[in-house]
Amino acid sequence: MKRDLTTGSVFKTIVYFSLPYLLSYFLQTLYGMADLFIIGQFNGLDSTTAVSIGSQVMHMLTVTIVGLAMGSTVMIARAVGGKDLRQASRAIGNTITLFMLLSVACTIVLLLAVRPITAVMSTPSEAVDGTVRYLTICFIGIPFITAYNIISSIFRGMGDSKSPMYFIAIACTANIALDYLFIGFFHLDTVGAALGTTLSQTISVLVSLAVIRKRQLLPAILPRDFRPNGAVLGNILKVGIPVAVQDSLIQISFLIITVFANRRGINDAAAVGIVEKIISVLFLVPSSMLSAVSALCAQNIGAERHDRARQTMRYAIMIAVSFGAVIAVAMQFLGAPAVSLFTNNPETILLGGQYMHGYVWDCIFAGIHFCFSGYFCAYGLSLLSFIHNFIATLCLRIPLSYLAATHFPDTLFPMGLASPAGSTLSVIICVAVYFWMNRTLAPLREQKKH
Numbered sequence: 001m002k003r004d005l006t007t008g009s010v011f012k013t014i015v016y017f018s019l020p021y022l023l024s025y026f027l028q029t030l031y032g033m034a035d036l037f038i039i040g041q042f043n044g045l046d047s048t049t050a051v052s053i054g055s056q057v058m059h060m061l062t063v064t065i066v067g068l069a070m071g072s073t074v075m076i077a078r079a080v081g082g083k084d085l086r087q088a089s090r091a092i093g094n095t096i097t098l099f100m101l102l103s104v105a106c107t108i109v110l111l112l113a114v115r116p117i118t119a120v121m122s123t124p125s126e127a128v129d130g131t132v133r134y135l136t137i138c139f140i141g142i143p144f145i146t147a148y149n150i151i152s153s154i155f156r157g158m159g160d161s162k163s164p165m166y167f168i169a170i171a172c173t174a175n176i177a178l179d180y181l182f183i184g185f186f187h188l189d190t191v192g193a194a195l196g197t198t199l200s201q202t203i204s205v206l207v208s209l210a211v212i213r214k215r216q217l218l219p220a221i222l223p224r225d226f227r228p229n230g231a232v233l234g235n236i237l238k239v240g241i242p243v244a245v246q247d248s249l250i251q252i253s254f255l256i257i258t259v260f261a262n263r264r265g266i267n268d269a270a271a272v273g274i275v276e277k278i279i280s281v282l283f284l285v286p287s288s289m290l291s292a293v294s295a296l297c298a299q300n301i302g303a304e305r306h307d308r309a310r311q312t313m314r315y316a317i318m319i320a321v322s323f324g325a326v327i328a329v330a331m332q333f334l335g336a337p338a339v340s341l342f343t344n345n346p347e348t349i350l351l352g353g354q355y356m357h358g359y360v361w362d363c364i365f366a367g368i369h370f371c372f373s374g375y376f377c378a379y380g381l382s383l384l385s386f387i388h389n390f391i392a393t394l395c396l397r398i399p400l401s402y403l404a405a406t407h408f409p410d411t412l413f414p415m416g417l418a419s420p421a422g423s424t425l426s427v428i429i430c431v432a433v434y435f436w437m438n439r440t441l442a443p444l445r446e447q448k449k450h
Contacts, residue, residue: 050130071240076157081302093225141198293374320367358416365423397422
């Protein structure tokens, strides 16, 4: 179902469109935690470790797919905003062709590399076999994981953020039920966890395809729309590749920071790991703003409503900053109690509270540069988002984490500040680029009108 996002109240449109995004991200977070929680109820530490490591690898892969699919969302949204449904159909057809070919290639390559990947992750010897089994089954299901994400990207480009929420809800419910069936009843250990993940995605895709066909939710797609078109694919990849690389870089930086914490001892490692899980939930609002701004601004840009695109970004920043400020202040008092929900070790709770007190300020600054990144992506300038994240990660986030880990052995608070420091640099770069865009592109748009 196509929805016009270029008219009406900007604030109401952002809230209406981003709430399903937020719920979708929450369900995806719950979906990702289900395997780990359920296998911990029925199996030992080796199985839990295997699923934990395998889930990190699959999360990295999923983030890359979602980032690449951002190019499709933006291209489709622009076509819809410009009332060009023929171009939207071409973008949808080429998206399906591109991602299906990529998913098959990734499946083959990753299946061949499953043991080297397990070794690179420094998997404990007790968990190696379980990790290999888990990843092997999940890698076989890559085409279905890819299919779900491209279906979601297509709907969001059409202005429909509700349907993807329903599809992930189906996958989440199926995953939990299948996990209890395979792990709890049939005692399939890590194989059961992987089967639950893969089959639930398959069920979600089949249901979504049935709904699309029955309700005719997408514009008419002709066989020739699936034929690779250099211009269409180029536009999709121009936006998608920088976003995918950027998101992968962020995930890598988190893994590096985790390594720094691991070197300090088990309590520090546990504290950082727990806080990262909590932060992933708190970041749902900034992440939903990034995705919503990309789709909303892209439709308005396609409709030549550049003033409305800027207004959309500003309202999104206001929402993100307001949420981030409330959460940051609240966690100064609730940081340690939140960590205590996951452990009863006093030292881990203390260290986790320290890390949270510094890290949580990133909810404000990351929210700001996420909104800017969505705005840049809508204009097809996703390379700018990659550049500011790369500079912030390389110049501040990783170096400061390393210095804090080595020079402040008794507290994790300085290490927690490394992430908001990096995001602050990103914000400064984004603001400078935004003003440059207004000075450079505005005159060009005026010339185009005349």
